[in-house]
Amino acid sequence: MTPPLQQVLDDALAGHRLTEEEAVSLLSARGRDVWRIAAAADELRERKVGDIVTYVRNQNINVTNLCVNACGFCGFSRKPGDPDSFCHDEAVVREKARAARERGVTEICTVSGLHPAFDVESYVNIYSWMREEAPGVHIHASNPMEVAYAARKSGISSREVLELMREAGLSTLCGTAAEILVDDVRRVICPDKIDTATWIRIIKEAHEMGIRSTATIMYGSCESEADRARHLEILREIQDETGGFTEFVPLSFVHPNTPLYRAGLARPGATGREDLLLFAVSRLFLDNFDHIQASWVKIGTKMAGMALLAGADDLGGTLFEESISREAGARDTDYLDPAEMRRIAEDLGRTLRRRTTTYTLLEG
Numbered sequence: 627m628t629p630p631l632q633q634v635l636d637d638a639l640a641g642h643r644l645t646e647e648e649a650v651s652l653l654s655a656r657g658r659d660v661w662r663i664a665a666a667a668d669e670l671r672e673r674k675v676g677d678i679v680t681y682v683r684n685q686n687i688n689v690t691n692l693c694v695n696a697c698g699f700c701g702f703s704r705k706p707g708d709p710d711s712f713c714h715d716e717a718v719v720r721e722k723a724r725a726a727r728e729r730g731v732t733e734i735c736t737v738s739g740l741h742p743a744f745d746v747e748s749y750v751n752i753y754s755w756m757r758e759e760a761p762g763v764h765i766h767a768s769n770p771m772e773v774a775y776a777a778r779k780s781g782i783s784s785r786e787v788l789e790l791m792r793e794a795g796l797s798t799l800c801g802t803a804a805e806i807l808v809d810d811v812r813r814v815i816c817p818d819k820i821d822t823a824t825w826i827r828i829i830k831e832a833h834e835m836g837i838r839s840t841a842t843i844m845y846g847s848c849e850s851e852a853d854r855a856r857h858l859e860i861l862r863e864i865q866d867e868t869g870g871f872t873e874f875v876p877l878s879f880v881h882p883n884t885p886l887y888r889a890g891l892a893r894p895g896a897t898g899r900e901d902l903l904l905f906a907v908s909r910l911f912l913d914n915f916d917h918i919q920a921s922w923v924k925i926g927t928k929m930a931g932m933a934l935l936a937g938a939d940d941l942g943g944t945l946f947e948e949s950i951s952r953e954a955g956a957r958d959t960d961y962l963d964p965a966e967m968r969r970i971a972e973d974l975g976r977t978l979r980r981r982t983t984t985y986t987l988l989e990g
């Protein structure tokens with residue numbers, strides 16, 4: 627039996643860990659309780675990170691949309707022969723990395739489809755080209771799915787893949803491909819993807835090698851509140867063990883152009899209530915994470931501002947180029963001007979500061 631709401635919130639604010647059962651209860655809240663939960667999360671955010679809202683000046687580069695998988699929530703991937711399939715060659719990757727450096731980014735974020743011809747050498751080449759053209763720019767790339775794919779294609783271990791990627795220039799790993807870390811849900815939304823245990827194994831391997839990562843959840847398709855709570859529990863346990871997560875990045879399901887939604891197997895994305903509660907309960911539950919990102923690409927700038935009032939403290943990156951959310955049906959996904967980010971932060975009474983990928987604050 628879950629204690630009354632105010633008791634749960636008071637306990638969380640007093641430093642007691644929320645149980646998974648309590649997280650389910652909070653994620654299911656309706657009416658004014660939603661604001662009570664958001665207010666408690668906002669108070670905890672203020673205690674933990676103060677009134678600074680951060681962002682990173684980064685360049686997103688999707689090298690290819692060709693993919694051997696067919697995740698139901700993905701509008702981005704293409705198959706060989708599709709008229710709009712692409713795979714940038716060395717010259718284009720180098721040119722994009724040069725442009726990123728000239729823009730003064732501190733990070734290049736690169737994730738792509740699982741190209742049929744890619745092996746570990748492909749990823750090594752991509753990161754080497756980027757490092758050569760943008761020396762000193764942090765490369766935030768790949769994820770457990772891509773690492774597992776490269777390992778299988780090259781017949782080596784995931785640990786060896788991570789080592790080769792790091793030698794080539796990878797600095798931190800994306801915590802994507804987590805989706806929902808419940809295999810019954812994965813069998814519906816991403817049946818070709820690595821299972822929960824494999825995602826956990828590879829993210830821990832990275833952390834144990836000193837390669838930090840983000841953590842994500844892709845919510846709002848067909849999972850339950852209990853699945854969301856289970857996902858948060860898994861991330862909290864990994865963080866207890868490794869301390870390797872730099873931030874938590876909730877990714878709200880962008881539904882319009884996705885196979886799952888078109889087949890009637892997914893809801894039309896999370897509601898605003900669900901978005902707000904996901905951020906707030908994440909802040910209350912993930913007591914060993916400092917940063918929670920409101921990804922403007924997924925939820926839009928207005929909802930991102932509201933998420934900053936419900937536990938979030940970061941607005942993600944400038945990106946300059948984005949395809950994954952756009953192909954799924956989101957609009958205006960390429961770039962968010964820091965001036966607009968500043969307007970959002972100051973409208974809330976907060977201060978905008980630029981950060982590095984690993985959350986060192988920067989001047990200017």
Ligand SMILES: C[S@@+](CC[C@H](N)C(=O)[O-])C[C@H]1O[C@@H](n2cnc3c(N)ncnc32)[C@H](O)[C@@H]1O
Nearest residue numbers: 699700737738739771802803844877879880954
């Ligand atoms: C597009 S994939 C690229 C990397 C790699 N192919 C993979 O799937 O792990 C990166 C992440 O984008 C997110 N994503 C893809 N489609 C999305 C959608 N329609 N809505 C929200 N997030 C999405 C998923 O969390 C996925 O792990």
Ligand SMILES: Nc1c(NC[C@H](O)[C@H](O)[C@H](O)CO)[nH]c(=O)[nH]c1=O
Nearest residue numbers: 682686735766921923942943948983
């Ligand atoms: N590349 C995309 C991201 N990246 C997440 C952040 O922008 C940043 O890379 C991370 O916080 C590390 O500093 N987020 C999206 O929603 N969409 C992208 O394409």
Ligand SMILES: N[C@@H](Cc1ccc(O)cc1)C(=O)O
Nearest residue numbers: 737800801802840875877950
């Ligand atoms: N590439 C992911 C977003 C992302 C990238 C890197 C991260 O560390 C976290 C999230 C998407 O488009 O949805």
Ligand code: SF4
Nearest residue numbers: 693695697700703739
């Ligand atoms: S989410 Fe990633 S693995 Fe899945 S289909 Fe899209 S690009 Fe491929």
